Amino acid sequence: MPALVLDDVSKRYGAFQAVRDLSFQVEPGTICGFLGPNGAGKTSTIRMMLGLQPASSGRIEILGADDGRKVRDRIGFLPEERGVYKKMTPVDTIAFFAGLKGVPTGEGRKRARALLDAHGLGASKTKKMKALSKGMAQKVQLLASIAHQPEFVILDEPFSGLDPVNQQGLEQIIRDLAAGGATVLFSTHVMQHAERLCDKVVLLARGQKAFEGTVTEARARSTRFLELEGALEQAAVAALPGVASVDAVGEGEGGAKFRAALAPGAEAQAALRSAFISGMDVRRFEMREPTLHDAFIDLTGDDPDQDQRQTEIRAEEAAR
Structure with a gap:
């Protein structure tokens, strides 16, 4: 059974159609790249997957449930809008978020220390979050999203703002998650990450699916x-x-x-x-x-580096 199914999913904010008739599925244990320019509808789709906002029409099934909130303890989520408690330590931060997913405090702190040690942050375990670099803080938040050992991990623009060294570290974390049996879906507008990581990609342009398949299949269309x-x-x-x-x-x-x-x-x-x-x-x-970037332009007519967010943001605000 697929870990994720979207069937003719649409999302409207008033008169603005952010997502239109979107259908695709993700198999268990795979890495799927959800690719498109900022503002193409990726974040709106992820929010619908998680049950944070309703679809205007269509069907979503995640881990066998018809609402992401029913299986939220089995899902790990890193939002595009980062946020941590600056006076907490990394251990406290990870244990706190793990606790929200049902992990006992003692076990959460144990997992936090192990994750920090494994990912090069052992020396910063007792520092305040506000003392960490942006890249280090983002890595802590990522570790907090997987400390409860989720079956499905959803990462919204996880590489945004990271330097090349931390980007490589994040890529390895994603590979390790899939190797351990987790399903990973991450959104990005940077095609190079998807080229290196993904078993499958879904290309999104102006709210519509332009392609679904492997990186090799996408390149072959260019x-x-x-x-x-x-x-x-x-x-x-x-x-x-x-x-x-x-x-x-x-x-x-x-x-x-x-x-x-x-x-x-x-x-x-x-x-x-x-x-x-x-x-x-x-x-x-x-x-x-052709690179995946070339293929994206040929398949969609859009440049993934173009920012289309303002239209979607204005529509969301008008609909509130």
């Missing part, structure tokens, strides 16, 4: 490019087998530079062999596979 440099003519490059279109992109040290888009299923090596056999003066070439 264009591959062959970059060539040399004493070349654009017409000759365009005539190479498998080349769908060519753009001149300036001059390089080796001569003119061209970016040739390959047709679906075309082999780059076939184009290169033809170029060399015909005597074309190719001095540099590089096959450029």
